[in-house]
Amino acid sequence: MAVSVCAIIERADLLYTMGRCDQAVAILAEALETNPLQPVLVSRVAELLIDSGEHSTALKFLQAAGGGESENSRLLLKGICLEAVGDIASAGGIADRMLAIEGQQAHGFVIKARIALRSCALGRAEEFFEEAIVLDPGCGLAWFGLGTIRRSRGFAAESLACFENALRALPDSREILLALHETTLSTGDYQRAEPTLRQGLSHQPLNRRLRFLLIDVLLRQGKLGEAMSEIESALVDFGIDDGLLSAALNVRQRVGEQRIIADPGTGGTVSLCMIVKNEEKYLARCLRSAKPVVQEMVIVDTGSTDRTRQIATAFGARVCDFKWVDDFSKARNFSLTQACGDWILVLDADEVISPASYAAFRPLVQVRPVKPVAYSITTRNYTHNSSRMGWTANRNEFPEEQGSGWFPSDKVRLFPNDARIGFINPVHELVEPTLVQLGFEIRTCPAIPIHHFGSLSEAKTIEKTRTYLDLGRKKLKRNRRNLSALKEMAIQSANMGNREEALSLWNEFLALQPDSVEALLNSGSACWHLSRYPEAVQWAEKALRLNPSIKEGLFNKAVAFLMMGRAGESMSILRGVLEKHPDYPPAQFMFCVACACSGESKPVETAMEKLKATLLGPYLNESFFDISKRLLDASQIDYVRKILTTAVKFNCATGDVVKLLQDLRVAG
Numbered sequence: 001m002a003v004s005v006c007a008i009i010e011r012a013d014l015l016y017t018m019g020r021c022d023q024a025v026a027i028l029a030e031a032l033e034t035n036p037l038q039p040v041l042v043s044r045v046a047e048l049l050i051d052s053g054e055h056s057t058a059l060k061f062l063q064a065a066g067g068g069e070s071e072n073s074r075l076l077l078k079g080i081c082l083e084a085v086g087d088i089a090s091a092g093g094i095a096d097r098m099l100a101i102e103g104q105q106a107h108g109f110v111i112k113a114r115i116a117l118r119s120c121a122l123g124r125a126e127e128f129f130e131e132a133i134v135l136d137p138g139c140g141l142a143w144f145g146l147g148t149i150r151r152s153r154g155f156a157a158e159s160l161a162c163f164e165n166a167l168r169a170l171p172d173s174r175e176i177l178l179a180l181h182e183t184t185l186s187t188g189d190y191q192r193a194e195p196t197l198r199q200g201l202s203h204q205p206l207n208r209r210l211r212f213l214l215i216d217v218l219l220r221q222g223k224l225g226e227a228m229s230e231i232e233s234a235l236v237d238f239g240i241d242d243g244l245l246s247a248a249l250n251v252r253q254r255v256g257e258q259r260i261i262a263d264p265g266t267g268g269t270v271s272l273c274m275i276v277k278n279e280e281k282y283l284a285r286c287l288r289s290a291k292p293v294v295q296e297m298v299i300v301d302t303g304s305t306d307r308t309r310q311i312a313t314a315f316g317a318r319v320c321d322f323k324w325v326d327d328f329s330k331a332r333n334f335s336l337t338q339a340c341g342d343w344i345l346v347l348d349a350d351e352v353i354s355p356a357s358y359a360a361f362r363p364l365v366q367v368r369p370v371k372p373v374a375y376s377i378t379t380r381n382y383t384h385n386s387s388r389m390g391w392t393a394n395r396n397e398f399p400e401e402q403g404s405g406w407f408p409s410d411k412v413r414l415f416p417n418d419a420r421i422g423f424i425n426p427v428h429e430l431v432e433p434t435l436v437q438l439g440f441e442i443r444t445c446p447a448i449p450i451h452h453f454g455s456l457s458e459a460k461t462i463e464k465t466r467t468y469l470d471l472g473r474k475k476l477k478r479n480r481r482n483l484s485a486l487k488e489m490a491i492q493s494a495n496m497g498n499r500e501e502a503l504s505l506w507n508e509f510l511a512l513q514p515d516s517v518e519a520l521l522n523s524g525s526a527c528w529h530l531s532r533y534p535e536a537v538q539w540a541e542k543a544l545r546l547n548p549s550i551k552e553g554l555f556n557k558a559v560a561f562l563m564m565g566r567a568g569e570s571m572s573i574l575r576g577v578l579e580k581h582p583d584y585p586p587a588q589f590m591f592c593v594a595c596a597c598s599g600e601s602k603p604v605e606t607a608m609e610k611l612k613a614t615l616l617g618p619y620l621n622e623s624f625f626d627i628s629k630r631l632l633d634a635s636q637i638d639y640v641r642k643i644l645t646t647a648v649k650f651n652c653a654t655g656d657v658v659k660l661l662q663d664l665r666v667a668g
Contacts, residue, residue: 383406
């Protein structure tokens with residue numbers, strides 16, 4: 001079976017368990033149009049439709065698939081559909097065929113039992129279901145049918161046992177879950193149903209129906225705290241709709257806020273302090289990640305107009321209002337005044353702590369050190385942009401990893417709750433200056449990264465950048481020699497595409513701090529984007545004189561050389577970069593390009609094989625087109641022809657690439 005078909009089925013199954021049935025069926029139906037000979041797709045779409053009660057539609061898919069070697073695997077599905085639509089004769093014929101096939105007998109009895117049920121022959125149907133179970137004790141459909149009969153006869157406890165067995169065999173079945181829930185309600189034996197539902201969720205944690213039925217069973221037992229925890233997970237896993245949020249707020253009102261109970265001598269309590277505005281997309285995930293390591297959550301809202309406040313309240317946070325005054329530090333400091341814990345943990349809404357870090361986090365706050373201490377934590381800023389300075393490829397170290405990799409930033413996130421400690425700077429606020437002034441030791445925590453996803457959202461990045469630009473300009477007006485303000489403005493200007501302004505700001509920065517490798521590299525990058533390639537080389541060489549091994553400097557120099565028609569030199573530099581950094585996708589791709597431009601076919605083949613296996617693989621079409629346009633703008637026509645020919649040869653050519661190549665050939 002093709003990997004792509006497996007992926008399609010996995011995606012459809014996930015959507016179905018999450019309650020998005022129409023989307024799941026649509027994905028499978030669309031896949032069938034391009035893979036009509038894949039019987040597994042036919043079977044899966046039929047199974048989902050049958051479970052949704054759409055037997056006639058399922059039958060159409062099964063009949064359209066025809067016969068062949070795989071037909072035996074679909075006999076049960078056909079038999080169920082035919083019985084459901086009233087074609088008893090055909091269903092009976094299929095049942096007889098199944099009884100003659102090794103391994104199909106149990107399901108043959110299931111079809112016969114369903115036919116008997118249709119004619120109200122309960123005794124006969126019960127016998128057939130029991131025979132099926134003897135042949136296959138794990139036959140979920142037989143257990144479900146037997147449970148239905150025994151419930152109709154008033155044997156609720158016996159039927160509940162049957163439905164439990166059925167659910168173990170078919171945990172994603174809607175009709176079995178509903179039958180189990182209805183029977184549980186009729187018996188009132190909620191305590192018995194709970195472990196069955198939990199077991200199902202342990203195998204299918206994103207099964208929406210299982211989760212909601214467990215919540216209902218917990219609430220009926222009065223287990224409000226456990227129910228609230230499951231509701232919080234549902235808000236994250238299934239998305240926030242108004243109905244679910246309303247139910248969450250209702251239960252939260254009964255549970256109450258997550259509060260710190262004063263207990264002198266215990267110590268080790270942590271207050272999560274956050275400032276937010278219109279963060280309904282991210283906030284639930286952030287709060288769920290932090291709850292296991294904090295005892296209190298203080299959310300300062302600076303003017304949200306979406307459901308941010310309600311989400312925070314649902315998670316048990318204390319929500320405080322603060323009028324925005326164009327100063328992040330003032331909002332942060334207000335949040336600190338509301339905290340009651342021994343320690344302060346600072347997060348943004350688009351960040352999380354991984355459960356893999358909980359064990360390392362807890363010892364930090366259990367005992368207050370003799371000397372005052374605060375902790376600097378590395379933020380993993382996930383991105384699709386592998387050319388960012390400090391970019392590191394994802395290596396499956398944490399399940400939270402997204403994008404192609406991340407670039408680091410470090411700042412103090414965890415510190416004692418001390419009224420003397422406060423943030424400074426209206427933008428890119430920091431608590432470090434006051435900690436240093438107070439004599440606190442600042443330790444690093446390599447085992448506890450913060451995972452930041454905001455850089456993956458283009459709209460969020462642009463909105464945040466505009467805010468930072470406005471505040472940065474105000475900051476620079478007060479002091480044009482402020483290094484942090486110059487740096488912030490230069491970075492935000494580049495993010496908004498204002499390369500000339502960014503270059504000018506970096507020049508001002510370098511006049512004050514001439515040995516900044518970061519400023520030199522960013523100046524070179526700005527020149528590269530402005531097609532000023534000789535200047536880009538000069539900036540890269542200045543950075544390399546300060547740090548000869550920095551990969552971004554070598555990469556920038558190699559790319560500039562390529563744009564200047566010096567492919568051989570570019571190839572040589574990039575080969576050296578890859579010897580030290582073999583998992584650096586930008587260098588891998590540009591090395592391939594430089595080899596193609598130099599006419600080195602063998603290295604191109606090797607490089608392409610490696611590239612297709614990297615995270616850059618799915619985007620090679622766009623990468624080839626982009627570099628071709630840049631080289632065309634640099635008047636490197638011969639290089640463009642060679643690159644486009646390479647893209648076509650290795651099936652990495654979009655329609656735009658093919659058209660550009662044809663145009664160049666026509667032009668001679």
